[in-house]
Amino acid sequence: MIEIENLSVKYDSHVALEDINLKLEHPSLLVIMGPNGAGKTTLLKAILGLVKYEGEIRIFGKKPEDARNMMGYMPQRDKVNTNIPLRVKDVVLMPLLSKYYFGIRMEDVKNAKRALERVNMLHYWDKNFSALSGGEQQRVFLARVLAQNSKILILDEPFSATDVSTKMKMAKMLHKLKREKTIIIVTHDVNPLVECTDKLLLLRKRVIAYGTVTEVLNEENVERLYGVRVPVIRKENVCYVVGGDVHLQR
Numbered sequence: 001m002i003e004i005e006n007l008s009v010k011y012d013s014h015v016a017l018e019d020i021n022l023k024l025e026h027p028s029l030l031v032i033m034g035p036n037g038a039g040k041t042t043l044l045k046a047i048l049g050l051v052k053y054e055g056e057i058r059i060f061g062k063k064p065e066d067a068r069n070m071m072g073y074m075p076q077r078d079k080v081n082t083n084i085p086l087r088v089k090d091v092v093l094m095p096l097l098s099k100y101y102f103g104i105r106m107e108d109v110k111n112a113k114r115a116l117e118r119v120n121m122l123h124y125w126d127k128n129f130s131a132l133s134g135g136e137q138q139r140v141f142l143a144r145v146l147a148q149n150s151k152i153l154i155l156d157e158p159f160s161a162t163d164v165s166t167k168m169k170m171a172k173m174l175h176k177l178k179r180e181k182t183i184i185i186v187t188h189d190v191n192p193l194v195e196c197t198d199k200l201l202l203l204r205k206r207v208i209a210y211g212t213v214t215e216v217l218n219e220e221n222v223e224r225l226y227g228v229r230v231p232v233i234r235k236e237n238v239c240y241v242v243g244g245d246v247h248l249q250r
Helices: 040-048 088-097 107-120 132-145 164-177 219-226
Strands: 002-011 013-024 027-033 052-059 071-074 152-156 182-186 197-204 206-211 230-235 237-242
Touching: 002 040, 013 040, 013 197, 013 206, 027 040, 040 052, 040 071, 040 152, 040 182, 071 132, 088 107, 088 132, 107 132, 132 152, 132 164, 164 182, 197 219, 206 219
Parallel strands: 027 182, 027 197, 071 152, 152 182
Antiparallel strands: 002 013, 002 052, 197 206, 230 237
């Protein structure tokens, strides 16, 4: 369980987040939406214990800095030095190298291969990472997080640079994973995830709305969030934002 109470984050005099309160059960899938500069990445970093904050954050009863071994993080813009001829398997195994003095275990190699298979990239195992497209690299970064077998997955814009088909495949895979893990995803396009999202957070430095997709996703809340009127279609118990990828700000 993740519990956040009265959370605020400031960078010098700039307020990045203010009075955030939410509770997320385990396992479940949370989607965070908001305009550029809304504090989405800052919220993820606060949960990870990477920024100073005021208020309370508890990860299964622990402070973030004491719970990092439970969390796998995929940053919004991950970087790999392309001057080094890394293969896909090197990128996926990289975080595991620091865990052991004697090198990678066979179990880690198996986990890495399973993770790449989940994102349909196992056939690139020995390929040069820098030769991949942006979307393919994004899938490798996702596999790297999956290979760590963390209890909580924190994914910042995992669908970036991916096509529609890849988004839907990744969403299907995340749907299966949420049966055993807590997954927190920042995205501008909630549509691929609406049917598997347990909680939706609309964030603009403060909480605009928090709840299930059907409770939260409506035209009034989206207008409060982005400052523009965006159509929302309801079909039975599912809601879709027309246009999908919304990241406007005033």
